[in-house]
Amino acid sequence: MRRRQPALGGSVKNWLTLLVLGLTGFAMLVAWVYVVPPLRGRLIDQKLADARANARLISETVGQWVRYDPATGLMVDQPSLRRTVSDIAARLGGRVVLFTRTLVPREDSGGQEPVDVSQYPMLLRAVTEGTVQQGVVGTLARRRAATAVPLFTAATGRTPVAVVLVVTPLDDVENAVQAVQRQLFFATILALGASLLLGYLASYFIARRLKRIEASAEAIAGGDLSATVPVSGEDEIGQLAATFNVMAQRLADAFAQVEQERDRVEVLLNDLSEGVIGLAADGRVAIANPAAASLLDRAVPEGVPVEELLPDDVVDVWREALAEGVAQIVVFERGERTLEATAYPVTGSAGFTSIVVLRDVSAQARLERARRDLIANASHEFKTPLFSLSGSLELLDEGDLSPEEQREFLQVMRQQVDRLRNLAVAMLDLSRIEAGAFxxxxxxxxxxxxxxxxxxxxxxxxxxxxxxxxxxxxxxxxxxxxxxxxxxxxxxxxxxxxxxxxxxxxxxxxxxxxxxxxxxxxxxxxxxxxxxxxxxxxxxxxxxxxxxxxxxxxxxxxxxxxxxxxxxxxxxxxxxxxxxxxxxxxxxxxxxxxxxxxxxxxxxxxxxxxxxxxxx
CATH class of the missing domain: 3.30.565.10 (Histidine kinase-like ATPase, C-terminal domain)
Structure with missing residues (x-):
């Protein structure tokens, strides 16, 4: 049987390889989702946490150069303040801007463009709430961490007199995240390559084990019931192979039993002394055992019409059995044999619809004839001595016989009695033997x-x-x-x-x-x-x-x-x-x-x- 080659996507090996690749890619995607966004968030939070930790220092450092007069407003030591703001900006690697409580910039560590107060809502919250406020501002391409630190004086108490805005770029965060992304990308490429190789090898060995099972199944389908699959492991495929071998063995046992039953039936038919002839619906011979040919004294080939094989009276009985659906029996002579034919219909798909069984009843026929002869012989055997005894008694009764003649008649009577006794004893012995009473x-x-x-x-x-x-x-x-x-x-x-x-x-x-x-x-x-x-x-x-x-x-x-x-x-x-x-x-x-x-x-x-x- 020619094996049909599977399509590219239909091969177990290809499917397993693609499955491994898909699972690897999905795992790397999950890793990226799990690592990159949280990493960016954690780095930004760390950046803001560092800025908050420096808020008090910034407040104290800048606050020493700031004074507030209710009459004249905010007063600063401009040179010292500028130097302090520049030092803080340099230390933090960002931009430091001092705002009045009305959010008017008074000192800036420097920048290419002026500060847009609307982009920094934390300034207003710091002035209003009097606490350090933080946030991330800017576009996706250029994001910055901003910290607003309120300044207080002894004269104002808990009311801020100014706000220091510290803005630090998040380029180092993005660089770190991009580095991690590159590593993940290279790891994904490497993992996909390795999974492709390992998945192909694993699927190859799995497919090869499955092909062994397929080859054994095809061998069994072709009639080789001795085909088995090597069991190379205790995994699911190994268990499948073991189960397949058990199935194959049971199938072989079932076929062997069927063969044995067929051989037994064949031997039984061949050894039967009765002739068995299976006839198809059209009256032709479908099967016959050797005894049928022996009893009919002729060959009984398949396909010969029943009219050519058996006498007319047997054919009539066969047709009657088919018509009435019950067995019919007839006795006929075949050469020196007396045969009994029993015809009866059968059901099933054995290739024939009726059976004619031939039995040699020559011995029974001879026995029947012998019984008839026995009746005749027994009648004769009993009649002859009885008539002889009757005649002798009549002569003796007349009394006209001499002593010598009387002795002769008595001797004859004794002989006839012996004949009767022997016959009676023989028949009695035979009946006792038949009854099992001997x-x-x-x-x-x-x-x-x-x-x-x-x-x-x-x-x-x-x-x-x-x-x-x-x-x-x-x-x-x-x-x-x-x-x-x-x-x-x-x-x-x-x-x-x-x-x-x-x-x-x-x-x-x-x-x-x-x-x-x-x-x-x-x-x-x-x-x-x-x-x-x-x-x-x-x-x-x-x-x-x-x-x-x-x-x-x-x-x-x-x-x-x-x-x-x-x-x-x-x-x-x-x-x-x-x-x-x-x-x-x-x-x-x-x-x-x-x-x-x-x-x-x-x-x-x-x-x-x-x-x-x-x-x-």
Whole structure:
């Protein structure tokens, strides 16, 4: 930004210099007014005071040559009087004139012009009042101090018989005053010169400090929020610089906070799993986060019309939200995803007038489908054993069966009751987990002992299918968990492995441990889990397509196993190389207080946290 140069009178430096000159000139003027006129007055007063002090001497000296006769009037010794008057005039450096009481001059020490009595009013006052009278007479160019001294005789008492007028020039007073005026003039010239120099230097340094503040202000205006002003003193400018630095720091902090908030919002938008699309009033994209492009499986550039970006039903909902001023929601399919779009208007000056939020509800949609399947499966699962039980009871009630046939029907009835009980227990466990009412009793548990106990429960099934059940464990492999719930988890995993293992196959339960966690893995030699099924294996009510045709169950076993493992502070994961069976791994803490390590150790890594269709 180009700096505008100030006019000559607009510069702070020039103004300060002129101000100092003006103040100096005004001070010298005040000094002249205070010194010169009073000095002249004091010198004149001193002159008159000296003349008054000599009045008595003059009266006595002149009076000795003056006599008064009432008959003949004033009589004087002319030669002696003339000599005395001349001596007094010489001593006082002025003019001495003797007047009669009628103001007629009788003797004059000399002068170029006769005395004009009208110019000396003090003569009449001296005769009338009988006292010494003084004053200043003459023009401004030629002023004189005049003293009228009355003369008395013994015959007249206090009545003056004559008056002596002493006139002294005031040239010495004027010379002294003019000398003082010259000194003041030269002092004024010197003071103005010095003040000009000092004022310029002072204003230069003050202006330079102000220019630093101006330069810093311009730097901040240009975007450099780190600009500061050197604080070179504790005066007002130094305080201004310090205050400016505080303001600059607060401004920088405010901008940093704004930047931080912007970055936080940007990070939040970028990290959101939901897609956020800001639309301008004309329906064009103003802003979009990466999740929007990911969910829509296409780029979302700025300026693209909403009609080209979203399906017609979403566009209709967006227009409806703008028209009614309330949020509108619609669910639509996008490839293999089920997305939920929420459109609502916004206010402000962010560059967009509405927002469309996209959320992947594929899991919820699958859950809803799974719930519907559960209802159907549960109805089927409950209906089949109930019908079987009803038929068996009718046959038993008829009483036409042999003992052997009755035992067979009772065995069938027991199997159907077991199916009903297992389904009811699974649904009850799941509801208790969801309600947070599942109680655990953790303790140090030997993993190998629990594994052997669970495998013993499946020996009859394994022998029927010629399966080998093996345990590879070390007695030192222990975990901090609820033994009964761990057995329930392993029971679901082993049941799954036995169910999907081919005849003559092998099911292996293996334990391992480190300082923080212990692990139990259950592996089989079955067909494995299709890759597309892996992400959903642990979801509730989920059963694979092949499993629904080949096996029974509600799809709750693995889901319950996962929830129980999490309640014990652990995790469960699965790996399934194509065509090489599946391996489920349960990780648990070895000691109390190690829940985080155990849970972290079993998070999804290279393999998804899933399994094939859960067993009932």
């Amino acid at each position: 109680e655990l009793h953790p303790e140090e548990v030997a993993l190998g002992d629990v594994a052997r106990s669970v495998l013993d429960e499946f020996l009859a099934q394994a022998q029927a299918r010629q399966l080998r059940l093996e345990v590879e464990s070390d007695p030192a492999h222990t975990a901090w968990c609820d033994e009964e719930r761990l057995a329930q988890v392993l029971r679901a995993l082993v049941d799954n492995a036995v169910k999907y293992s081919p005849e003559g196959g092998r099911v292996v339960v293996m334990t391992s441990a480190d300082d923080d966690t212990a692990a139990v893995s259950v592996s089989d030699e079955g067909p494995g889990i299709p890759p597309e099924e892996l992400p959903y294996v642990f979801e509730r009510f989920h059963r694979g397509a092949k499993e629904r045709a080949k096996t029974s169950g509600a799809g709750l076993g693995l889901s319950i196993a996962r929830e129980l493992t999490r309640l014990m502070g652990g995790s469960i994961a699965v790996t399934s190389p194509r065509g090489r069976g599946a391996c489920f791994t349960v990780r648990l803490p070895r000691r109390a207080g190690r829940r985080e390590a155990a849970a972290g150790g079993g998070r999804r890594g290279g393999a998804p946290d899933g399994r094939r269709a859960g067993s009932g």
